[in-house]
Amino acid sequence: MCVTAGPEGIRLCDIFAQLTRQSPGLADACFDQGALRTEYLASIDGETFVTDSQVMVLPGQSLLLFSADAGG
Amino acid sequence: MTVEDTSESAFGNHGRYLRIDVGSSATRSEPIDEQELRKFLGGSGLGTYLLLRENAAEIDPLAPEAILAFVFSPLVGSPLTTSAKFAVVSKSPLTNRLNDSLASSRFALAGKKTGYDAILITGKAARPSVVLVTDDQVRVEPVDGLWGRSCPDTEQLLRQRYGPDFQAAVIGPAGEKQVRYATISHDGRHAGRGGSGAVLGSKNIKAVLVQGSQRTTWSQPGQLVERAKELSEKSFGPATAKYRELGTAANLLLLNRLNALPTRNFRQGSFDEAVELSPEKMNVTRDKTRASCAACTIGCEHIYGLSTKDAATGEKRQGTRLEYENLFALGSLCGIGDADYVLKASRLCDELGLDTISAGGTIAFAMECVERGLWDVPWLQFGDGEALLKAITWIGQRQDVGDSMAEGSRRLAEEIGHDTMRFAPQVKGLEIPGYEPRALQTMGLGFAVASRGADHNRSSAYEIDIAEGSQRHHLQPDAATGAAETENRAAIMDSLILCKFLRGVFENFYQESAEMLEMVTGWKVNAEELKETAQRIVTARKWFNIRAGWQPAEDTLPDRFFSESLADDDRARMSRADLQESIRAYYRHRGWSDDGWIQEDHLQRLGIDPSQGQNP
Numbered sequence: 025m026c027v028t029a030g031p032e033g034i035r036l037c038d039i040f041a042q043l044t045r046q047s048p049g050l051a052d053a054c055f056d057q058g059a060l061r062t063e064y065l066a067s068i069d070g071e072t073f074v075t076d077s078q079v080m081v082l083p084g085q086s087l088l089l090f091s092a093d094a095g096g
Numbered sequence: 097m098t099v100e101d102t103s104e105s106a107f108g109n110h111g112r113y114l115r116i117d118v119g120s121s122a123t124r125s126e127p128i129d130e131q132e133l134r135k136f137l138g139g140s141g142l143g144t145y146l147l148l149r150e151n152a153a154e155i156d157p158l159a160p161e162a163i164l165a166f167v168f169s170p171l172v173g174s175p176l177t178t179s180a181k182f183a184v185v186s187k188s189p190l191t192n193r194l195n196d197s198l199a200s201s202r203f204a205l206a207g208k209k210t211g212y213d214a215i216l217i218t219g220k221a222a223r224p225s226v227v228l229v230t231d232d233q234v235r236v237e238p239v240d241g242l243w244g245r246s247c248p249d250t251e252q253l254l255r256q257r258y259g260p261d262f263q264a265a266v267i268g269p270a271g272e273k274q275v276r277y278a279t280i281s282h283d284g285r286h287a288g289r290g291g292s293g294a295v296l297g298s299k300n301i302k303a304v305l306v307q308g309s310q311r312t313t314w315s316q317p318g319q320l321v322e323r324a325k326e327l328s329e330k331s332f333g334p335a336t337a338k339y340r341e342l343g344t345a346a347n348l349l350l351l352n353r354l355n356a357l358p359t360r361n362f363r364q365g366s367f368d369e370a371v372e373l374s375p376e377k378m379n380v381t382r383d384k385t386r387a388s389c390a391a392c393t394i395g396c397e398h399i400y401g402l403s404t405k406d407a408a409t410g411e412k413r414q415g416t417r418l419e420y421e422n423l424f425a426l427g428s429l430c431g432i433g434d435a436d437y438v439l440k441a442s443r444l445c446d447e448l449g450l451d452t453i454s455a456g457g458t459i460a461f462a463m464e465c466v467e468r469g470l471w472d473v474p475w476l477q478f479g480d481g482e483a484l485l486k487a488i489t490w491i492g493q494r495q496d497v498g499d500s501m502a503e504g505s506r507r508l509a510e511e512i513g514h515d516t517m518r519f520a521p522q523v524k525g526l527e528i529p530g531y532e533p534r535a536l537q538t539m540g541l542g543f544a545v546a547s548r549g550a551d552h553n554r555s556s557a558y559e560i561d562i563a564e565g566s567q568r569h570h571l572q573p574d575a576a577t578g579a580a581e582t583e584n585r586a587a588i589m590d591s592l593i594l595c596k597f598l599r600g601v602f603e604n605f606y607q608e609s610a611e612m613l614e615m616v617t618g619w620k621v622n623a624e625e626l627k628e629t630a631q632r633i634v635t636a637r638k639w640f641n642i643r644a645g646w647q648p649a650e651d652t653l654p655d656r657f658f659s660e661s662l663a664d665d666d667r668a669r670m671s672r673a674d675l676q677e678s679i680r681a682y683y684r685h686r687g688w689s690d691d692g693w694i695q696e697d698h699l700q701r702l703g704i705d706p707s708q709g710q711n712p
Contacts (some may be wrong), residue, residue, distance in 0.1 A: 075564050090350045
């Protein structure tokens, strides 16, 4: 999915808001009051793993959302 | 044979184990002191204690004197979800080190109702036989018509012969042939790693059947039932959603995206055809059903059908359970992008009784040797699904070059020579699971130090690699503490026994585990005691390995991970110096010497008896 960001980037929480508008099913599963649920993790470009929804994602970067219960 | 009861039952435990010599048919009930049960719990912990007590460390794992233990736990038979599990503990014929593998379902429940906390098998039967254990009776019976049968066929025939009340743990043809990574199987689930099937096969035992009526009681049954309801409710929540929705196969595209999906014998971290193997694609292109173990509310098993019908009958083929490790080991690792071949290969491993990780790892290694012109088996090519199936079949029968591959990648590298050990994907002889160490370097540390060999179940150190603030491409010395903690948690879960897929539902794992344990056993256990128990179990495993001949040089990774970057990610390379520094930090965290040895006073402080064997 693509989200709209300004030239300086976009906060994670704003990405989450756009995602839930595009895919409402994500809202209950992944987010809790605008923040990522503890059962999920976010990774920027597959390198940086973040939970703080105020983190900025820069233009051109990719965001990966996945189960925190990796492995198995 | 009637076995005399020599002990009293406590809450949750019977306080004894059964020792069966299948050669002489002698049986013995041995008491287990309640203090020892409290120190080692059950499952993996108790199995390690029993093997140390039986002096199994110095015995050839395929010799008649070798010991193989089926071990239950205090929580087996309780209403706690995922508690119907058992451990199979022995010395591994693949690694010559301690091997504890777990499997699930009704065998655990029936086995504990025979009246024992563990059933130990030793000796060698004169001819292919089965062992039947019922309450206090044991029979070792020769079998006709079972030797050579697949795992599923064997269980079905045993049900017909002995009735549905028996539960059976069986070996397939691979175990009979003593393939060094043969499994023990029950109801389609395998005690998979380390070759316990070969140990049972070396004893001429095709199956162990259990049936009993002796239940243990619980100290606080009312509270236990309430806690079980709460745990079940949590098990339906978001922390386990992945397992219900896609199963462990959900890891595939994530790890591919992180360049952490081992591909073509660990030369690449991503696979072009990963999408074709993904559960996301298979969910919409083929039939799927779900199943669960007995006493489990999660239901992580996803069973996929083949896309084609049987040529002879025209019927849809039976489905195959598919886990992430199968998809990686029989898929990307061998360059196979056709899901039908991966499903067929998985099914073949299930039928033969083969560990899919070791099978895939050994075959992928062999494929690279062929590609390099170092092994003259021209049909064994990366990406060739028919070659994969042929290799698995020949391994299971020890036929032709399958006989060499049945020895595992380390021994195959020794046979082929030409410095191929450099890229044999194993640690201590156990093939590496589906996490690329150069892309998840704390997991690489976990692989290097785990007592069983390269192991994603005893260590889940990949959690450290994907945690906030992590640097997964650069091993940090303080990662050792986190890696050790994942081992500790796994040691407790494998000894209580509870399924690790529950780990996300706990807010305070040790405290909640202590409470459940007290409700079952009546022991006044707290979180601190369980943390020490974890340390004890991990150290006991290491002590077993030391007595079995462990040397510091074993705790490392194949040279490839230090000398080569991933072909598709040149950042991904490990530093040998950084790994060695982290390993030393891990040892210090454990209270061992900088080289990984254990002092006698440390063993005694942890309550491990050092009286047999000693450090060199």
